[in-house]
Amino acid sequence: MxxxxxxxxxxxxxxxxxxxxxxxxxxxxxxxxxxxxxDGGGGLRGVPAEFRPWILKAAAACDQPELTPALLAAQLYQESKFSTTATSHAGAQGPAQFMPGTWATWGRDADGNGEASPWDIGDAVTAQGRFMCSLIKQAKTSGYGGDARALALAGYNAGWGAVEKYRGVPPESFAGGETYHYVRTILATMPRFQGPGLLEVSGxxxxxxxxxxxxxxxxxxxxxxxxxxxxxxxxxxxxxxxxxxxxxxxxxxxxxxxxxxxxxxxxxxxxxxxxxxxxxxxxxxxxxxxxxxxxxxxxxxxxxxxxxxxxxxxxxxxxxxxxxxxxxxxxxxxxxxxxxxxxxxxxxxxx
Known part of the structure; x- marks a missing residue:
């Protein structure tokens, strides 16, 4: 209301x-x-202070309204619980859990320290935002049914090829349910990170x-x-x-x-x-x-x-x-x- x-x-x-x-x-x-x-669309709460400005910048840089700060925050929480030293058994690195091959495509030196690193908060969150923005655009033009955010999250977790194979979010039988539950958990967790909306200024x-x-x-x-x-x-x-x-x-x-x-x-x-x-x-x-x-x-x-x-x-x-x-x-x-x-x-x- x-x-x-x-x-x-x-x-x-x-x-x-x-x-x-x-x-x-x-x-x-x-x-x-x-x-x-x-309305939760632009605000943010409950994230570490060092992540906050980067999450807001990453969301603001995307022209897709579905990519809100709360969505990025919930995804980061699911990926690493905001840990800058997180690794996975598959070799994913940093707070946004980029695989080296994916990082080679999306990684940039966003924080200006002279190195593009998946371990750096600014670099990782900026790359996460660009990758998710691209996936949301792809989801919206794919013709597949369902929430574009869910399709994008599935693509981030399992690769867009898995989304294409199932013409939607892969079922629970895929990969032991990892992608299925990844998507559901992030969308369910978003409200905990939604804060008062940002000040939008025209002129x-x-x-x-x-x-x-x-x-x-x-x-x-x-x-x-x-x-x-x-x-x-x-x-x-x-x-x-x-x-x-x-x-x-x-x-x-x-x-x-x-x-x-x-x-x-x-x-x-x-x-x-x-x-x-x-x-x-x-x-x-x-x-x-x-x-x-x-x-x-x-x-x-x-x-x-x-x-x-x-x-x-x-x-x-x-x-x-x-x-x-x-x-x-x-x-x-x-x-x-x-x-x-x-x-x-x-x-x-x-x-």
């Missing part, structure tokens, strides 16, 4: 509705429209593009000092920030802080500095009044002047912001008036 939430709805109501999967949040401004859905321009990119990180943990143009990473503690429960959480949390998320969102079109105060300094010659905010504008909060700016967020339209709030929380969309103390609001700029 989808329910339109007006801007006047309280934050508590939004959180409560989102928790039970009954909300569609519509954010609109004159330049772009952003929609958050909770063009630097602001809409930045918001669209930042939206791929919804649900990514906050990590003080973590993250940058290349994506989320572990952070550090400085004696004051990055702690949770008396321990340094940042050093073991892969994520973003508020300013690194903004830097990531605009990079490389606009190469913003790393910290919030410097981002304000780099864009303060283009101030924006609160009444004229557009999608992608940067909003700042301060305890004093520009030198005391402590937080930055991206305007998401209709009085909402997308930001990384603080240690212990995740990247999320919140109302501008409650995202940070209202008295600390310092101003907005347009990169």
């Amino acid at each position: 989808n329910v339109l939430i007006k801007a006047a709805a309280t934050v508590i109501a939004l959180v409560a509705l989102a928790a039970v999967g009954l909300v569609t949040l519509v954010l609109v401004d004159e330049d772009a429209k952003a929609t958050e859905t909770s 063009s321009g630097a602001g809409a593009d930045a918001l669209r990119k930042a939206a791929t990180q919804l649900g990514t943990p906050y990590s003080w000092g973590g993250g940058g143009p290349g994506g989320p990473s572990t952070g550090f503690c400085d004696g004051t920030n990055g702690y949770q429960g008396g321990k340094c959480a940042a050093s073991s949390t892969v994520g973003f802080d508020c300013s690194s998320l903004v830097q990531y969102a605009y990079w490389p079109a606009v190469k913003l500095p790393r910290v919030a105060a410097a981002q304000y300094g780099a864009t303060s010659d283009r101030p924006v009044s609160r009444q004229n905010l557009k999608v992608g504008d940067l909003l700042f909060w301060s305890k004093g002047g520009s030198g005391d700016i402590y937080h930055v967020a991206i305007y998401a339209g209709d009085g909402n912001v997308l930001h990384a709030p603080r240690t212990g929380q995740d990247v999320k969309v919140q109302s501008l008036i409650s995202a940070m103390p209202e008295a600390d609001y310092y101003g907005a700029t347009r990169p």
Whole structure:
């Protein structure tokens, strides 16, 4: 069920509705429209932080709507339980369990470390996504009956030749039931990985593009000092920030802080500095009044002047912001008036 939430709805109501999967949040401004859905189609939960950005990227890179983040996550869980050292008796390798011959076709150096390896999370998940995307396309044009996702999964597990032989998912009598149960288990497991939907942004321009990119990180943990143009990473503690429960959480949390998320969102079109105060300094010659905010504008909060700016967020339209709030929380969309103390609001700029 989808329910339109007006801007006047309280934050508590939004959180409560989102928790039970009954909300569609519509954010609109004159330049772009952003929609958050909770139908499980684009969201993701319950996966290791180091896998999350790669799963989202792999799903987003496929033009087949059947390839959702939850499907890729459920498949990875079935293949290796997200283990980067997994091997099989048949010789399959890594978290996505690629056979060497199949890897030779689909493997690429997606993470840019100079080597295409089935053991690397980024390389493996990217290859998994491309392979599954191709199989889904093949399934949809095959003329075989049944769910295209099921046919693709069967092709991934047993090879497309087995799907052709049976003109569908191989029966339980095939290969001791391995492929039959592989398909059924993954499709049944998908709901455990379905989270609130991604923020889908229409429109063009630097602001809409930045918001669209930042939206791929919804649900990514906050990590003080973590993250940058290349994506989320572990952070550090400085004696004051990055702690949770008396321990340094940042050093073991892969994520973003508020300013690194903004830097990531605009990079490389606009190469913003790393910290919030410097981002304000780099864009303060283009101030924006609160009444004229557009999608992608940067909003700042301060305890004093520009030198005391402590937080930055991206305007998401209709009085909402997308930001990384603080240690212990995740990247999320919140109302501008409650995202940070209202008295600390310092101003907005347009990169």
